[in-house]
Amino acid sequence: MTFEPEQLGQSAQDLAARLKQLRKQAGLSGDRLAARCNISQSKVSRIENGRVRPSLVDIEQILRALDASPDEVTEVAALARVANTEWRNLRDLRRKGLATRQAELKSLEASSTHMRYFLLSMVTGLLATPEYVRASLANSPVDTTKAVAGKLERQAVLYDRSKKFTFLLTEQAVRWPVVPALALAEQMDRLSSLTYLPNVRLGIIPVGTPTRTTTPLNTFTIYDSSLATIETMTGSLVLRDSRDIQSYLDYFACYEEVALFDEEARGKLAEWSTACRS
Structure with missing residues (x-):
């Protein structure tokens, strides 16, 4: 993934939107995803709305719960890295x-x-x-x-x-x-x-x-x-x-x-x- 320095830190919303899309694609509600990840539904909601920056542990739990493909894992990991870096x-x-x-x-x-x-x-x-x-x-x-x-x-x-x-x-x-x-x-x-x-x-x-x-x-x-x-x-x-x-x-x-x-x-x-x- 390539990007301009000014893009760093600006992909948090992209990350949130992609996680939400993957959940819907898997046919899971926010409640069911939260239960699988052993986190609160409100936290899932805040992550998907971009109000909370998910940790790598959060992301790994969510992707595992969604049974994400290797390509999806790679894509989300790249988004997470950029979202957690600011210039x-x-x-x-x-x-x-x-x-x-x-x-x-x-x-x-x-x-x-x-x-x-x-x-x-x-x-x-x-x-x-x-x-x-x-x-x-x-x-x-x-x-x-x-x-x-x-x-x-x-x-x-x-x-x-x-x-x-x-x-x-x-x-x-x-x-x-x-x-x-x-x-x-x-x-x-x-x-x-x-x-x-x-x-x-x-x-x-x-x-x-x-x-x-x-x-x-x-x-x-x-x-x-x-x-x-x-x-x-x-x-x-x-x-x-x-x-x-x-x-x-x-x-x-x-x-x-x-x-x-x-x-x-x-x-x-x-x-x-x-x-x-x-």
């Missing part, structure tokens, strides 16, 4: 306002318990000093005043002990000169101080560290095991398919294995901070 281009984000994006991220953080961040090239806003935040948005063609305030406001979530954060930063992310040397040293000092928070696990991956998996290509964030976002130069992908999310969880675990934590991480940050100040 957000940078132009649309800027048009809606960067502050709106900060509000969306704040909502995601509020509804998640364990957040994992793999940071390939820059420090994320949750960990950034005010100067770093402002510099990271300096080239934006739109007003960033509210976005800067939103990024800094979101940092309060780090002190919520009911949540767990794991950050993995490459040496490039830590040392990339987003700000002048002295400001970058202060940014490194902030990273070091955050390693003492009991609910924050912050790891550093120095250049040259071998990994047993593929070379990382993108910054990505995983919210619990329900959603992942992958950053690109022109926008971001939002993944909800459990198979895609599990792949990123596996990659994250591999990178976590080789990262430096606690005293080792603070030692590296201190070394790099000293180099900036000299």
Whole structure:
């Protein structure tokens, strides 16, 4: 199946309509299908009306109950994959306002318990000093005043002990000169101080560290095991398919294995901070 990026996330209604069509084709009522799947009739109705995004387990149960053919299973699986993937281009984000994006991220953080961040090239806003935040948005063609305030406001979530954060930063992310040397040293000092928070696990991956998996290509964030976002130069992908999310969880675990934590991480940050100040 081929599609344009803008089509991602827009096939939920197609998926709902196809599932409804298959049920009618099988001669089953919503009640009978629900009984076969051991789910409520109201959930079947919400799925078929596109008000609920079915999980892969839901879809597999429904297709099995409908005795769907291999071709039908393949078709619905492809629809489900596209329906659970969303593309957000940078132009649309800027048009809606960067502050709106900060509000969306704040909502995601509020509804998640364990957040994992793999940071390939820059420090994320949750960990950034005010100067770093402002510099990271300096080239934006739109007003960033509210976005800067939103990024800094979101940092309060780090002190919520009911949540767990794991950050993995490459040496490039830590040392990339987003700000002048002295400001970058202060940014490194902030990273070091955050390693003492009991609910924050912050790891550093120095250049040259071998990994047993593929070379990382993108910054990505995983919210619990329900959603992942992958950053690109022109926008971001939002993944909800459990198979895609599990792949990123596996990659994250591999990178976590080789990262430096606690005293080792603070030692590296201190070394790099000293180099900036000299």
